[in-house]
Amino acid sequence: MRAINRFNVLDTIRRAGSIARIEISDRTQLSTTTVSAITASLLDDGLILARTEGDLREAATRGRPRVMLELNPDAARVVGAKIAANRMVFVVSDFCGEVLSTLTLALRVDRQPIGVIADLIEDGVRRCVVDANLALDEIDSVCLGLPGVIEHRTGHVRTSPIFRETGVDFAKEMSGRLGVTTIVESDAHAITLAHHWFGKARDLDDMVLVSLEQTLGLGVLHGGQLFRGAGGLSHNLGDLVLGIGPQGTIRLASLAGESAILGDQPSGRFAEAIRLGRGMAHAKTLIDAEDNALIGAAIRAGEACGMALANIVTLFAPPRVILVGSSLALGQPFLDSLREAYSLAIPPSIKGVTELVFDQSTDETWAQGAAVVALRELYESPWGTTGPAPAL
Amino acid sequence: MRAINRFNVLDTIRRAGSIARIEISDRTQLSTTTVSAITASLLDDGLILARTEGDLREAATRGRPRVMLELNPDAARVVGAKIAANRMVFVVSDFCGEVLSTLTLALRVDRQPIGVIADLIEDGVRRCVVDANLALDEIDSVCLGLPGVIEHRTGHVRTSPIFRETGVDFAKEMSGRLGVTTIVESDAHAITLAHHWFGKARDLDDMVLVSLEQTLGLGVLHGGQLFRGAGGLSHNLGDLVLGIGPQGTIRLASLAGESAILGDQPSGRFAEAIRLGRGMAHAKTLIDAEDNALIGAAIRAGEACGMALANIVTLFAPPRVILVGSSLALGQPFLDSLREAYSLAIPPSIKGVTELVFDQSTDETWAQGAAVVALRELYESPWGTTGPAPAL
DNA sequence: GTTATTTAATTCGCATTCCGTTAAAAATAC
DNA sequence: GTATTTTTAACGGAATGCGAATTAAATAAC
Numbered sequence: 001m002r003a004i005n006r007f008n009v010l011d012t013i014r015r016a017g018s019i020a021r022i023e024i025s026d027r028t029q030l031s032t033t034t035v036s037a038i039t040a041s042l043l044d045d046g047l048i049l050a051r052t053e054g055d056l057r058e059a060a061t062r063g064r065p066r067v068m069l070e071l072n073p074d075a076a077r078v079v080g081a082k083i084a085a086n087r088m089v090f091v092v093s094d095f096c097g098e099v100l101s102t103l104t105l106a107l108r109v110d111r112q113p114i115g116v117i118a119d120l121i122e123d124g125v126r127r128c129v130v131d132a133n134l135a136l137d138e139i140d141s142v143c144l145g146l147p148g149v150i151e152h153r154t155g156h157v158r159t160s161p162i163f164r165e166t167g168v169d170f171a172k173e174m175s176g177r178l179g180v181t182t183i184v185e186s187d188a189h190a191i192t193l194a195h196h197w198f199g200k201a202r203d204l205d206d207m208v209l210v211s212l213e214q215t216l217g218l219g220v221l222h223g224g225q226l227f228r229g230a231g232g233l234s235h236n237l238g239d240l241v242l243g244i245g246p247q248g249t250i251r252l253a254s255l256a257g258e259s260a261i262l263g264d265q266p267s268g269r270f271a272e273a274i275r276l277g278r279g280m281a282h283a284k285t286l287i288d289a290e291d292n293a294l295i296g297a298a299i300r301a302g303e304a305c306g307m308a309l310a311n312i313v314t315l316f317a318p319p320r321v322i323l324v325g326s327s328l329a330l331g332q333p334f335l336d337s338l339r340e341a342y343s344l345a346i347p348p349s350i351k352g353v354t355e356l357v358f359d360q361s362t363d364e365t366w367a368q369g370a371a372v373v374a375l376r377e378l379y380e381s382p383w384g385t386t387g388p389a390p391a392l
Numbered sequence: 393m394r395a396i397n398r399f400n401v402l403d404t405i406r407r408a409g410s411i412a413r414i415e416i417s418d419r420t421q422l423s424t425t426t427v428s429a430i431t432a433s434l435l436d437d438g439l440i441l442a443r444t445e446g447d448l449r450e451a452a453t454r455g456r457p458r459v460m461l462e463l464n465p466d467a468a469r470v471v472g473a474k475i476a477a478n479r480m481v482f483v484v485s486d487f488c489g490e491v492l493s494t495l496t497l498a499l500r501v502d503r504q505p506i507g508v509i510a511d512l513i514e515d516g517v518r519r520c521v522v523d524a525n526l527a528l529d530e531i532d533s534v535c536l537g538l539p540g541v542i543e544h545r546t547g548h549v550r551t552s553p554i555f556r557e558t559g560v561d562f563a564k565e566m567s568g569r570l571g572v573t574t575i576v577e578s579d580a581h582a583i584t585l586a587h588h589w590f591g592k593a594r595d596l597d598d599m600v601l602v603s604l605e606q607t608l609g610l611g612v613l614h615g616g617q618l619f620r621g622a623g624g625l626s627h628n629l630g631d632l633v634l635g636i637g638p639q640g641t642i643r644l645a646s647l648a649g650e651s652a653i654l655g656d657q658p659s660g661r662f663a664e665a666i667r668l669g670r671g672m673a674h675a676k677t678l679i680d681a682e683d684n685a686l687i688g689a690a691i692r693a694g695e696a697c698g699m700a701l702a703n704i705v706t707l708f709a710p711p712r713v714i715l716v717g718s719s720l721a722l723g724q725p726f727l728d729s730l731r732e733a734y735s736l737a738i739p740p741s742i743k744g745v746t747e748l749v750f751d752q753s754t755d756e757t758w759a760q761g762a763a764v765v766a767l768r769e770l771y772e773s774p775w776g777t778t779g780p781a782p783a784l
Numbered sequence: 785g786t787t788a789t790t791t792a793a794t795t796c797g798c799a800t801t802c803c804g805t806t807a808a809a810a811a812t813a814c
Numbered sequence: 815g816t817a818t819t820t821t822t823a824a825c826g827g828a829a830t831g832c833g834a835a836t837t838a839a840a841t842a843a844c
Contacts, residue, residue: 001393001800001801001804001830002800002801005801005802009634020820020821021821022819022821023818030802031803031804032800032821032822033565033802033803033804033823034802034803036821036822036823037801037802039523040822059792061814061816062811062812062813062817062819063811063813063817063819063820063828064809064810064811064812064818064819064820065811065812065819065820066819066821066823067808067820072612083440101814139769143488148741148789149741157743158742159740159741162833166741218707222614222619225675227619228616229707229708229709229745231709233709233742233745235706235707236706236739236741239706239739239741240703240707241699241702241703241737242634242635242636243635243699244699244733244736245565248736249699249736249737251739258817273627283831293788303636307633307635307636307641310633311632311703312707314620314629314631314632315610315626315627315632315704315707316621316624317621317627318826320815341636344636344641345633345639345641347629347631347643349541349550349551349558349631350541350550350625350631351823353621353625381721393802393827393831394829394830394831395832397831410790412793413792413793414791414792414793422831422832423830423831423832423833424793424794425794425795425831425832425833426830426831426832427793428793428794428795429830429831432794453790453791453840453841454789454790454791454842455790455791455792455839455840455841456790456791456792456837456838456839456840457791457792457794457839457840458791458792458793459792489793515796544825590841608792707800724807733832767799
């Protein structure tokens with residue numbers, strides 16, 4: 001009981017960023033007495049801080065000025081990471097989700113043995129922590145966001161484009177190496193929470209995010225919680241079947257995956273750009289130069305995505321869908337055909353329910369999302385009402 | 393707080409059917425003291441009953457015998473209904489979900505004006521209540537399960553094959569006519585809860601149900617709760633897009649809907665059978681007689697369903713999928729091609745996660761599911777942990 | 785037939801937590 | 815200084831939940 005109220009107060013403070021006790025009691029429907037008791041205990045535990053100035057009401061109010069409460073950034077530190085096939089981005093973040101240090105490693109890791117990848121990640125985490133002037137034992141939790149199908153609950157990576165192996169118990173592997181609790185999560189889920197806390201879904205507890213990267217991922221937020229399949233399984237949109245062709249099933253990934261758009265030849269015109277993680281940017285310049293083959297690929301990919309998107313909206317009917325990922329960089333041809341296919345495929349009965357939003361986040365945002373996953377586990381919401389955060 | 397525990401105790405009793413206090417305290421982790429207090433209040437309110445005999449342990453145990461507690465069937469009565477295009481089925485059920493009376497009306501209502509349909513439903517409800525030797529004012533709640541896209545929260549019917557109009561506020565309409573709180577819910581959601589309480593998902597809090605009737609519907613159970621879209625919107629699987637053909641999008645309904653399988657000619661060979669609601673049964677006899685046109689249609693429908701099913705499993709990754717609905721009556725050709733297309737389309741990464749279960753429930757089960765929807769509202773789960781019920 | 789044993793359920797007393805009210809303290813505007 | 819507003823503190827009352835002891839009801843043992 002106390003735990004619930006305590007969490008609600010803490011969560012209210014987080015959402016508001018900075019808030020007076022009276023306001024907390026207003027929003028949580030708790031008496032000022034109780035709020036005072038709980039905030040006193042939170043202050044005691046060092047989870048929040050009091051600031052004498054900062055009352056945002058009209059400067060000229062009489063009466064005792066409000067004491068603003070806010071999260072204590074130093075209450076915890078976590079590391080979030082986005083692990084992609086050709087780059088890794090790490091952030092160290094404080095208890096508020098604010099980034100303390102960033103590290104980007106541009107290197108191609110896919111198809112390396114697990115041990116090598118784990119080595120590189122371990123290295124990145126350690127370096128990023130040092131960059132933040134911290135030691136690893138000051139880190140409370142680490143969360144790695146990877147592409148693929150991941151069982152969050154068990155930390156099992158069922159399949160991932162960056163692993164040769166399937167069924168890797170990666171959370172255990174990394175926890176052992178780092179000596180810090182390590183969570184493994186789908187990168188799409190991470191960016192979904194990032195948008196919920198800081199981005200374009202701050203105002204919503206229900207939404208869907210589609211990530212168009214090397215892998216096509218999905219994040220569904222329902223009642224402020226990530227919707228996970230059995231065992232906390234993440235979704236892999238690329239596995240969606242769009243039809244049956246002459247040589248078997250046609251999956252979304254084969255039309256709209258990175259390699260489908262850019263071509264998969266190891267010695268092709270993109271090989272070098274892709275290796276450097278600049279495939280999509282390079283593609284964009286070629287499209288601007290009216291490279292018809294590429295424009296065609298982008299249009300086909302957009303159509304496939306639009307159709308898949310319509311199906312997802314049919315199933316989830318969210319008020320908002322956020323599209324993110326490197327493929328957005330393809331620009332007009334891709335986006336226009338996506339939008340067109342979407343509006344063609346969306347059934348009339350739910351037209352107008354869903355709003356499409358495109359967002360080109362930096363990789364840092366993805367890593368920050370992973371940090372949010374870690375923070376949410378620390379917050380340990382008893383009844384899971386973690387909601388949006390303040391405008392930064 | 394008390395409300396939570398009270399609900400949990402009540403729910404535990406419902407799931408167990410018959411259970412001693414000590415066992416409740418075991419399962420709920422509440423102290424025997426608290427359980428005693430709560431059960432006393434439940435007994436006082438007439439929601440549960442005590443039975444001296446019925447201790448199921450080995451007959452020869454020493455000690456004070458257990459007093460078994462069970463739901464009081466008379467604590468509430470609800471009406472559940474399945475409204476389909478060519479028939480209506482009503483049940484009156486008690487507080488346990490047990491059926492007290494049934495009424496089936498075989499009549500074609502689709503495309504009638506709202507007023508006519510409402511008249512017929514009102515009539516059916518009233519007659520079924522009388523059949524149960526009850527008066528309407530002894531009914532606590534009514535729930536109507538209809539096909540289509542329905543906003544449970546508002547009682548709005550966005551689209552339904554049985555209504556000419558769109559955007560009908562049907563809950564309000566029927567509440568007014570009956571003078572009883574009336575809930576409107578998707579028929580697929582109703583049968584989903586029926587399976588959760590009484591059927592093939594008693595042991596699961598997470599599962600997906602696909603209903604293959606005139607309309608193709610979906611029910612997703614997540615943490616013991618129905619997963620609803622924005623505004624409690626129900627899903628319409630028939631709107632899923634399977635590809636783009638020469639004349640626009642190809643939707644699942646156009647391949648696997650009832651009219652797609654049976655043909656849509658008003659004067660066709662099925663016209664009469666369909667009108668009588670025996671379309672699928674008739675089709676089955678023709679298939680058994682090796683009617684190739686129909687077998688072909690069934691196979692195409694099965695393939696389309698299997699593919700759509702694989703996509704749904706890709707998105708939700710439930711441990712079990714239950715398939716229900718009249719189309720299952722088509723038999724081998726349909727089921728085999730469905731299974732084949734499914735196993736072809738299911739991505740290897742989640743192979744083995746999901747178990748397919750086919751179930752040919754009677755219409756009464758659907759109506760019973762609607763009754764469960766009504767009962768759940770009465771139970772008013774504070775934290776929504778309503779789970780499975782005992783084998784009957 | 786009486787007593788001991790075992791198990792189930794209830795009663796009693798205690799601790800916690802919350803709320804409401806009231807009062808006091810703090811801090812500022814007028 | 816006085817008025818105003820926020821925050822803290824204190825007391826009483828109410829609800830809840832738990833542990834320990836007690837009662838209840840049956841069987842086993844003698």
